[in-house]
Amino acid sequence: MKKLVRHGVFWCLYILFTVGIYYVQEPNLGLHITYELASLPAKFLMVYATLYFILPQFVLKKKYGLAFLQFAILLIVGIFFLRLLVWVTVYPIYFPDLDTKLIPSNPTKLISPLLDLIIVSSMAVVIKLLRDREKQQLDHLNRSKSNIQNELQLLKSQLHPHFLFNILNGLYAQILENPEKASHMVVQLSDLLRFILYEAKESLVDVEEDLECLGNYIALEQMRYGNKLDLSYTVLGITVHKKIPPLLLLPFVENSFKHGISKDYEKCWIRCKIEFFEDILMLDLENSKPSFFEESQTENGIGLKNVKQRLDHVFPRRYDLTINDMEDRFLINLKIPIVKK
Known part of the structure; x- marks a missing residue:
């Protein structure tokens, strides 16, 4: 319908x-x-045969010689079709007193219908090509957006098992050593899972929900490492009515x-x-690093990447x-924009 x-x-608009x-x-x-209403069937033939036959079958397939030949034949047919329509209606x-022939003896009288058909078909082709290009660009943007969303979901799905694996290892150790502390860790872990699965x-x-998740993780790790x-x-500044990516x-x-500290057998920090701030979140993170610590590409994991x-x-x-990445410490400074709700 559209x-x-x-x-x-x-x-x-053309008329x-x-x-x-x-x-x-x-x-x-x-x-x-x-004249315009009478000549419409000939122009319909010219425009739609060009758009839906010559353009897709020859021009877009780069068969320019055949396209030119087909267009020339169509143009000749269209000229005489248009002249026939005008001859039986307008004249x-x-x-009524003008003695005219369907096929004029003077070929210059064919110039006007020739230009009419070339102009209207050219206008239609230009509009269609512009519209098709716009549609292709929109489809490309939609595919790019879909690919980005899929990639982000993949990155998240990789990230979640990564830190959960570490927590479960710590929880297993606490179950053997301190069952009471392990039960509290289970509560913290359940909150983490709820946030990951639903939020x-x-x-x-x-922001407050993401910080709660972060706080639960830190609390779990702090219980695991103890003294x-x-x-x-x-956490400084106003956190209400603000959003960030999870x-x-x-x-x-x-x-x-x-x-950092998981490989340090002494006191670590x-x-x-x-x-x-108004529209910016700043993270300043610093941790100790043992002097003997050598991190391989595998150990670096997928988290930061x-x-x-x-x-x-x-x-x-x-x-x-x-x-x-310094000799005795590791520093991270991050600034990201905040979305206000």
Whole structure:
């Protein structure tokens, strides 16, 4: 239905355009309207044969020689078809005393219908090509958006088992050593799972919910390490009515535990500060690193790599991430925009 409406609008605008041009040259409105209406079947033949036969079968397949030949044949047929329609309608009404022939002896009289058919078919082809290009660009954008969404879901699905695996290892150790502490860890873990299974599927979540998930993770790790860990976790600024993508901060904090203090058999420390400004979130994260620690590509895991990919997708060129791997410590500074609700 929409396609019929678009075609109807095109032909109405075309008739108004041509009638207006001819009226300026010869102020006889009835003559020009009758001519355009009478010639419509020939123009329909020319336009739709070009759009739906010559264009897809020859031009788009780069068969330009055959396309030119087909268009020339169609043009010859269209010229004489148009002249026939005008000869049996316009001339009897407006020029009854004029002695005319269907095939004129003067070939120059064929120039006007020739130009009419070339102009209307060219206009239609240009509009169709522009519309098809716009549709292709829109389809490309939709496919790109779908691919990005699928990739983000894949990154999240890789990320979740990554840190859950570490937590389950710690929980197993606590069950053997301290069952009471292990029961409290189960509660914390259940909150983590609830957030991952239900909340983290959204593209944006409330800052407070994401911070609660992060706090549960930190609490689980702190119980696992006990007095061995000197932890400072600070949240500054207003967190209400703000949203961020879920689980963006967690991989950085997890990295501090997994690749820093987990390999240190002595006293270790983590300093984590999250600060909220008007439209920016800033994460300053620093952890100790044992001097003997050597991290391989495999040990580096997928956490930081995936979160960088997510940042590129969600905040292209709108975030700032600095990572400093020093001899005795590891520092991360992150700035991301905040979505206000």
